[in-house]
Amino acid sequence: LPPIEERSLWEDAHKMLAKAEKEGIETAWDRLLQQTPHCTFGESGICCRICTMGPCRISKKAPLGVCGADTDVIVARNFGRFLAGGAAGHSDHGRDCIEAFHAVAHGETEDYQIKDEAKLRRIAEELGIAVEGRELLDIARDLVEEFWASFGSQRSQVCFVSRLPEKQQETWRKLGITPRGVDREITEMMHRTHMGCDNDAANTMLHSARMCLADGWAGSMIATEISDILFGTPKPRKAQVNLGVLKKDHVNILVHGHNPIVSEKIMEAVNDPELIALAKEKGAAGINLAGLCCTGNELMMRQGIPMAGNHLMTELAIITGAVELIVVDYQCIMPSLVQVGNCFHTKMITTADKARFTGAEHVKFEMHNGMDQARRVVRMAIERFPLRDQDRVEIPCDPVDIVTGFSNEALLEALGGTLTPLIEAIKAGKIRGAVAIVGCNNPKYKHDHCNVNLARELIKKDILVLVTGCVTTAAGKAGLLVPEAIDMAGPGLKEICGALGIPPVVHMGSCVDNARILQLAALLANELGVTIADLPLAASSPEWYSEKAATIGTYAVASGIYTHLGHPPNITGSKVVTDLALSGLDDLVGACFGIEPDPFKAADLIDERIRQKREALGLSA
Ligand code: NFS
Ligand code: SF4
Numbered sequence: 001l002p003p004i005e006e007r008s009l010w011e012d013a014h015k016m017l018a019k020a021e022k023e024g025i026e027t028a029w030d031r032l033l034q035q036t037p038h039c040t041f042g043e044s045g046i047c048c049r050i051c052t053m054g055p056c057r058i059s060k061k062a063p064l065g066v067c068g069a070d071t072d073v074i075v076a077r078n079f080g081r082f083l084a085g086g087a088a089g090h091s092d093h094g095r096d097c098i099e100a101f102h103a104v105a106h107g108e109t110e111d112y113q114i115k116d117e118a119k120l121r122r123i124a125e126e127l128g129i130a131v132e133g134r135e136l137l138d139i140a141r142d143l144v145e146e147f148w149a150s151f152g153s154q155r156s157q158v159c160f161v162s163r164l165p166e167k168q169q170e171t172w173r174k175l176g177i178t179p180r181g182v183d184r185e186i187t188e189m190m191h192r193t194h195m196g197c198d199n200d201a202a203n204t205m206l207h208s209a210r211m212c213l214a215d216g217w218a219g220s221m222i223a224t225e226i227s228d229i230l231f232g233t234p235k236p237r238k239a240q241v242n243l244g245v246l247k248k249d250h251v252n253i254l255v256h257g258h259n260p261i262v263s264e265k266i267m268e269a270v271n272d273p274e275l276i277a278l279a280k281e282k283g284a285a286g287i288n289l290a291g292l293c294c295t296g297n298e299l300m301m302r303q304g305i306p307m308a309g310n311h312l313m314t315e316l317a318i319i320t321g322a323v324e325l326i327v328v329d330y331q332c333i334m335p336s337l338v339q340v341g342n343c344f345h346t347k348m349i350t351t352a353d354k355a356r357f358t359g360a361e362h363v364k365f366e367m368h369n370g371m372d373q374a375r376r377v378v379r380m381a382i383e384r385f386p387l388r389d390q391d392r393v394e395i396p397c398d399p400v401d402i403v404t405g406f407s408n409e410a411l412l413e414a415l416g417g418t419l420t421p422l423i424e425a426i427k428a429g430k431i432r433g434a435v436a437i438v439g440c441n442n443p444k445y446k447h448d449h450c451n452v453n454l455a456r457e458l459i460k461k462d463i464l465v466l467v468t469g470c471v472t473t474a475a476g477k478a479g480l481l482v483p484e485a486i487d488m489a490g491p492g493l494k495e496i497c498g499a500l501g502i503p504p505v506v507h508m509g510s511c512v513d514n515a516r517i518l519q520l521a522a523l524l525a526n527e528l529g530v531t532i533a534d535l536p537l538a539a540s541s542p543e544w545y546s547e548k549a550a551t552i553g554t555y556a557v558a559s560g561i562y563t564h565l566g567h568p569p570n571i572t573g574s575k576v577v578t579d580l581a582l583s584g585l586d587d588l589v590g591a592c593f594g595i596e597p598d599p600f601k602a603a604d605l606i607d608e609r610i611r612q613k614r615e616a617l618g619l620s621a
Contacts (some may be wrong), residue, residue: 008447012243012523015396016316027315044573045075051195057280075574076201077193080208084189087211091182091219092511098147100261103367105140110165111370115232150218153184159220163522168531170176179214180570201576209558216555221515227260234301234407240399241476245306246322250288251279253381257329260298262351262365265374279382280290283478287343293332301509312441315340321392327382330355336397345387350375402481409518414500419527430492430495433610434464436517437471440546440583448474450542450599457603459504462490469511533560533590536607536613540564560590562609566597
């Protein structure tokens with residue numbers, strides 16, 4: 001195992017890793033070591049388990065599977081199914097949002113309400129729904145139907161494709177990659193990759209692009225828009241990050257997972273005076289709520305709830321010994337959290353029937369009982385407080401301040417209502433471009449080293465950085481999410497962000513909120529009369545691990561945004577698939593992937609891409 005300082009960038013992680021070692025608690029780093037070296041067939045994507053004539057693995061001696069499939073076909077099918085997992089994750093989260101919105105629109109719940117009426121009307125109007133003189137819930141019911149239709153197969157394109165420049169829509173139509181329906185594209189991927197269907201790697205890859213676009217421009221985008229309608233559109237506000245947000249004298253509750261439908265209710269219950277009184281009765285000073293991963297991003301963006309940590313901090317948060325209860329919905333929740341919790345008094349609560357964990361207690365959240373269930377969960381946390389062993393508690397540091405809440409609406413407001421100041425700054429080369437750094441942690445890297453250093457390098461080069469998902473906490477801990485961080489930026493970026501009072505690294509939300517970045521890119525392209533591929537933009541996921549992150553990367557590329565990854569997906573066994581990803585797609589959709597594990601070299605790679613885009617637009621490099 002590498003020395004503790006080499007496993008993470010952060011002091012809070014180092015201290016908790018040392019505590020884990022002392023107390024004999026296993027973490028992801030230990031298990032990674034047990035799994036190393038990884039299977040090279042799996043790593044290069046050339047193991048096929050799609051039927052029982054196999055499993056087949058490709059080698060010099062055996063270049064074809066039993067059915068005759070070659071490496072290219074096998075890799076493309078495996079990758080297509082990998083991406084389907086990611087698209088399904090975001091989009092099923094989006095579907096749960098539609099269900100909540102449906103329940104509200106049809107008066108089937110009192111636990112959820114419409115918080116941003118103006119946004120509801122605006123989006124309805126954008127999608128061609130009549131709004132004049134109509135009751136709000138009437139409009140809502142039509143909008144619900146429009147969203148449902150984007151999941152099925154009744155439409156020739158999902159709803160928000162309309163946000164794209166016409167020229168770009170035309171490109172997609174010509175390539176046959178206009179997404180028709182979220183469920184349709186995911187199902188078709190499973191069909192195509194059944195034995196004996198799509199046996200042309202490039203063709204499978206094109207469908208991968210279409211399916212991921214369905215996620216980006218519908219599944220995820222719908223999740224974001226509905227979350228804003230139901231819980232409020234984020235506005236800039238202060239918050240705090242790292243394990244220092246846990247409080248030694250409070251009942252500590254962590255929310256982990258993705259959908260604000262659960263975490264928003266937990267937050268409301270935590271503020272219930274009756275429950276606060278109960279906590280005091282049990283000897284606590286109060287109840288403290290903190291977030292992890294994406295649901296943490298959702299709560300932080302809208303409500304300023306502090307963030308305890310990102311993906312690789314989830315086990316370490318429990319190792320503080322200060323957590324009474326962790327409540328989860330779905331995605332990115334390590335099953336090991338049950339075991340780590342068992343080393344303490346920490347209880348794990350699951351809330352979704354589609355994500356149960358053996359050893360955790362299940363409290364099912366439904367539209368009609370969200371508030372009651374949330375109170376039940378908070379009460380369970382309070383009951384655990386007397387079981388805490390205060391001698392084992394270690395809160396490893398003080399929290400770091402950040403500013404969050406930059407929805408596109410908030411950004412536009414900061415810009416004075418139009419994109420013009422941003423476009424002028426880009427034209428003048430004061431902001432040379434923008435890069436979205438998104439995604440995860442992966443114990444194969446020094447935790448957050450690449451996430452943080454890439455952001456630092458880019459802002460030095462006058463490139464505005466947008467962050468979402470688990471990169472948020474990394475940037476926050478590095479002090480990059482506050483206006484004062486302009487001192488670390490190049491002179492142009494410093495001038496513009498300084499004048500606007502915004503940080504040079506802007507927090508735009510959770511991973512589904514990458515849809516906000518897509519929308520911003522489309523707004524800029526429309527304003528300039530070009531396509532997204534013409535803009536000096538890029539994306540990066542330096543430390544990614546999940547299927548969802550690969551799906552995001554793929555919809556970014558298919559939308560025309562060059563995307564850097566720290567390491568390739570498991571596709572390197574196929575020359576056709578790898579070449580398409582690293583260059584071939586550039587000719588088709590105007591963007592491709594770039595791979596570079598070193599954040600400093602990656603910054604140069606991205607900088608060069610932005611330079612080229614600026615020159616093509618006739619702007620100074
Ligand atoms: Ni995104 Fe959110 Fe984090 Fe990675 Fe997981 S929490 S959806 S996948 S690990 S950024
Ligand atoms: Fe082997 Fe072909 Fe079956 Fe895959 S689909 S397991 S390559 S026989």
